[in-house]
Amino acid sequence: MGPLDFVRDSRRSFLQTGALSLGALALQRYLPPVVQDPRAPRTLVRPRPPRCKSVIYLHMEGAPSSLDLFDPKPLLQKYDGTPCPAEFLERMRFAFIKGHPKLLGTRYPFRKCGRAGVDVVELLPHLGQVMDDLLVVKSMHTDQFNHAPAEFLMFTGSPRIGRPAMGSWVCYGLGSENQNLPGFVVLVSGTLPSAGKSVFGSGFLPSSLQGVQLRSKGDPVLFLEDPADIDRAARRRMLDVGRDLNAMQHARTGDPETLSRIEQHELAFRMQMSVPEAADIQSEPEEVHRLYGTEPGKVSFANNCLLARRLVERGVRFVQLYDSGWDHHGTGPGDDLGTQFPKKCRELDRPLAALITDLRRRGLLAETLVVWGGEFGRTPMNEERNGSKFLGRDHHPHCFTMLMAGAGVKQGAVVGATDELGYAITDTSIHVHDLQATILHLLGLDHEALTYRFEGRDFRLTDVAGKVRGELLT
Secondary structure, eight states: OOHHHHHHHHHHHIIIIIHHHHHHHHHGGGSOOOOSOTTSOOGGGOOOOOSOSEEEEEEETTOOOGGGTTOOOHHHHHTTTSBOOGGGTTTOOOSSOOSSOBBOOOSSOEEEETTTTEEEETTOHHHHTTGGGEEEEEEEEOSOOSHHHHHHHHHHSSSSTTSOOHHHHHHHHHOOSOTTSOSEEEEEESSOOTTGGGGGSOTTSOGGGSOEEOOSSSSSSTTOSOOTTOOHHHHHHHHHHHHHHHHHHHHHHOOHHHHHHHHHHHHHHHHHHHHHHHTOGGGSOHHHHHHHTOOTTSOOHHHHHHHHHHHHHTTOSEEEEEEOOOOOOOSSTTSOTTTHHHHHHHHHHHHHHHHHHHHHHTTOTTTEEEEEEOSSEEEEEEOOGGGOOSOOEEEEOSOEEEEEEETTBOSSEEEOEEOTTSSSEEEOOEEHHHHHHHHHHHTTOOTTTOOEEETTEEEOTTTTOOOOOGGGBO
16 A cells, blocks of 8 residues: 555545544534434333324325315305405415406305215215214415425425425334334325425435335336345345445444435335235225225326325325325416316315225224315415416415314314405414324324424424314314
8 A cells, every 4th residue: 555545544534533523522412312223213202192003194286275175155156256355455465366356256066064064065975975084174274375385384394495294203203113114105196296305305304214105106116126136135135234334334423324224225125025015906805996996007096095095004104195286276277176176076086085984994094194185275266367267266375174084083073264255264273383283192292392403403393383283183
């Protein structure tokens, strides 16, 4: 070895060990603790007795119109097409509405469903049959009126990129019940959310806690098969060598991401056997396929609802479904309330009702929380962007409806109310942070204690706000 080689090695050794040791003395108080197992339960969470074991969260990307689904307004129908009252427009900021818009009534009839007589649009006949299992929350509100910031706030607790997703927080606090499957799984029908994959990223939490997206067509995860010239035993030996090398690296640097890399490699190996079986919806009886309206081999919301049931049945902690196509501005035939809205209702109706029914009859609804909704609401006024003749509604953060079902929440009930035009909340206002706190509470987690130290301070899903809403709970 020549002199230059010695210098290079000495410099490398110092940067890997000496410099880190010196810096550690100054930075130790600011760094998060080294986590030995990123998936293990955290004692700092102070878990309480859980009401549910798993969550299935169905997000309708684009924000469906509550006025056209679950919150009809007779006065809005009466004054359909007339100018909106001026007091509703003062000091208000809209995403696209300009000038003085006209009120827009619903175009579809409603009917009373369930023991509580919940209003449900007739475009959702199957869902209407399971309303006794559902809680309708009509008084949700958010701080954001554009899609990406509202989705970030809904799923990470902050309107800006970089925070961990709700599913990552849940797995950080509770771990997984099935070590052969990811604790946090993501399913997508249509396009990705406006906020992109960051809404199911792990942020500053260990990367092993990020959502694992399963493909809805073909192999659920790419490269599940070992290469043709490498058998299972050889693959295991390769992973063992990689694990030992990574463990040596972690011993030198203390980087928790090295542990995450080890965990990701090990989980990928175990998933090769478990994921194909879990994702095999074709093995379900014909009666189940009729119930959901599934089409095996195709990408659909129905297929993902059935897959979500199979995943929680096998111990997956948090399943996140994203379904696009709900952004109905009325700028053309592809996003209007006249054609696109009924189409999306047909795609939603049978699978969502089937998911509730299937979970109930298998005894899973008693231990699974189901949440359905968008990122904000829609205005009671017609957008008429650039003079469009199609019907549509602009973004509206001040009130919207969400559905909940399952462990710990009220059944066949309505919480909250909006005014006579569906413009503002008049009873039981519930913020996005309140919803997050309540979901964590049902899982047995204290949203104020579930924290992670990053950049010198403790972070949590609910930021510095949020409270558990007893109005939603049994």
